[in-house]
Amino acid sequence: MEVLELNDTAITILRDMYVHNEDANKIAAKFDIDAEVLQKDIYDLKVDLGKKGFNLNSDLVLDVTESIDDLSKVWTPTTPIIHIIQNCNSPCIMCDCWKTRHKVSHSLNALKPLFTDLADRGVHSLMISGGEPLMHPECRQIVQFVKSLGVRVELNTNGILLHKNMWVIEEDIDEIVVSMDATNRENYKLIRGADKFDLVWKNIQRIKETKPSQSIGARVTLTKDFLRDLQGSISHLLEKGVNFVGFSPLDQFSTSFSRSDNSVTNGTKLGEKLLPVEAELKAIRGELNEPTSKISCAVKTFYDRQEISWNVRNFVDCIDLYLGENNPKLRSADLCKFPFISLVLDYDGELKCCFYSKSFGNIYNYDQIDWTAKNTVADLHNSGKCRSCRGKVFCG
Numbered sequence: 001m002e003v004l005e006l007n008d009t010a011i012t013i014l015r016d017m018y019v020h021n022e023d024a025n026k027i028a029a030k031f032d033i034d035a036e037v038l039q040k041d042i043y044d045l046k047v048d049l050g051k052k053g054f055n056l057n058s059d060l061v062l063d064v065t066e067s068i069d070d071l072s073k074v075w076t077p078t079t080p081i082i083h084i085i086q087n088c089n090s091p092c093i094m095c096d097c098w099k100t101r102h103k104v105s106h107s108l109n110a111l112k113p114l115f116t117d118l119a120d121r122g123v124h125s126l127m128i129s130g131g132e133p134l135m136h137p138e139c140r141q142i143v144q145f146v147k148s149l150g151v152r153v154e155l156n157t158n159g160i161l162l163h164k165n166m167w168v169i170e171e172d173i174d175e176i177v178v179s180m181d182a183t184n185r186e187n188y189k190l191i192r193g194a195d196k197f198d199l200v201w202k203n204i205q206r207i208k209e210t211k212p213s214q215s216i217g218a219r220v221t222l223t224k225d226f227l228r229d230l231q232g233s234i235s236h237l238l239e240k241g242v243n244f245v246g247f248s249p250l251d252q253f254s255t256s257f258s259r260s261d262n263s264v265t266n267g268t269k270l271g272e273k274l275l276p277v278e279a280e281l282k283a284i285r286g287e288l289n290e291p292t293s294k295i296s297c298a299v300k301t302f303y304d305r306q307e308i309s310w311n312v313r314n315f316v317d318c319i320d321l322y323l324g325e326n327n328p329k330l331r332s333a334d335l336c337k338f339p340f341i342s343l344v345l346d347y348d349g350e351l352k353c354c355f356y357s358k359s360f361g362n363i364y365n366y367d368q369i370d371w372t373a374k375n376t377v378a379d380l381h382n383s384g385k386c387r388s389c390r391g392k393v394f395c396g
């Protein structure tokens with residue numbers, strides 16, 4: 001084992017942050033440093049260490065492997081993403097799950113060994129997603145089973161069926177994450193294909209009225225409606241009662257999200273429909289890059305209050321991604337943090353290190369799963385898939 005030495009200040013900061021779970025703002029104030037810079041530096045340090053095969057555990061011991069030939073040794077699981085069903089009831093423009101003809105889902109029985117295994121491996125939270133998870137006949141039982149393992153549940157839904165599934169407030173769901181990418185009916189319909197904006201908001205309000213303590217997050221795939229008035233759009237969601245707004249960059253060019261056509265032509269068309277034009281993107285980025293501008297101050301405030309998932313840097317990186325800019329972080333062939341902290345269960349039962357990786361096993365052939373994920377990680381390294389990947393925007 002190799003030992004790395006950190007200086008006293010670094011150790012105090014890391015201990016406050018990861019052992020005592022102290023608020024980053026408080027720690028930053030103690031050392032008279034900028035909280036956003038501190039969070040980013042620590043995050044970068046963790047990612048760098050993870051990529052080099054080090055794991056910073058809660059005793060601040062750095063375990064080391066020579067290279068990542070066994071991902072399971074450095075895996076620090078936060079929230080694996082579990083697609084329980086592929087079918088869906090919303091004809092969204094950027095996702096083809098709704099086009100799935102036959103019923104494609106994983107039964108609770110098929111999922112149980114994975115859930116139990118993940119709990120044993122230290123997972124403290126699972127994101128139950130789809131397709132539309134509320135269309136799964138056993139969705140409630142799946143939630144109950146995960147909770148029975150002492151694991152947190154985040155339920156990612158389009159919100160359309162919530163009024164028919166008010167059981168969600170009887171189960172101890174830690175966060176109901178509703179996709180809400182627009183601030184008005186027109187833009188919602190452009191993205192989601194269906195005129196369900198008012199229904200989804202009614203459903204959110206129904207839950208909040210019946211169970212005010214229920215945490216509801218909004219998940220925003222960042223498109224032109226939002227970007228044009230970032231501050232107003234975020235405020236709008238928070239004022240309407242969601243507790244947290246999480247962002248995700250639009251995936252234009254992959255076969256993820258069940259898309260069969262990953263041609264450049266198709267991806268470009270999607271961008272033309274959903275994203276601001278180049279000049280507008282550059283203007284928004286210019287404002288974000290100006291530390292005293294209204295928008296960068298507003299984003300900083302939302303972020304410091306822990307109301308949104310992204311800091312100013314994430315928004316700038318996302319715009320760089322949309323512009324295809326030569327941003328060193330995006331351009332690098334290094335993996336992002338995702339494979340080190342999460343995983344994806346796909347519709348066909350394949351387990352993947354991230355949305356874009358090859359599989360390292362299948363839940364329908366459980367004994368053959370290679371938890372070291374050696375070949376999958378090597379392929380990510382060698383294939384160049386990580387270059388200009390949207391994962392870099394939200395996951396380091």
Ligand SMILES: C[S@@+](CC[C@H](N)C(=O)[O-])C[C@H]1O[C@@H](n2cnc3c(N)ncnc32)[C@H](O)[C@@H]1O
Binds near residue numbers: 133250
């Ligand atoms: C696939 S959906 C499944 C859960 C649920 N049906 C929903 O829409 O929230 C999970 C998330 O992926 C997002 N998504 C779908 N297509 C996307 C794309 N092309 N790029 C980025 N995010 C996308 C959705 O907006 C949603 O927030």
Ligand code: SF4
Binds near residue numbers: 091098131158
């Ligand atoms: S984004 Fe969600 S709601 Fe839209 S088609 Fe995909 S799975 Fe369905």
Ligand code: SF4
Binds near residue numbers: 334357
């Ligand atoms: S392909 Fe993308 S999401 Fe996967 S590890 Fe690479 S950068 Fe991350």
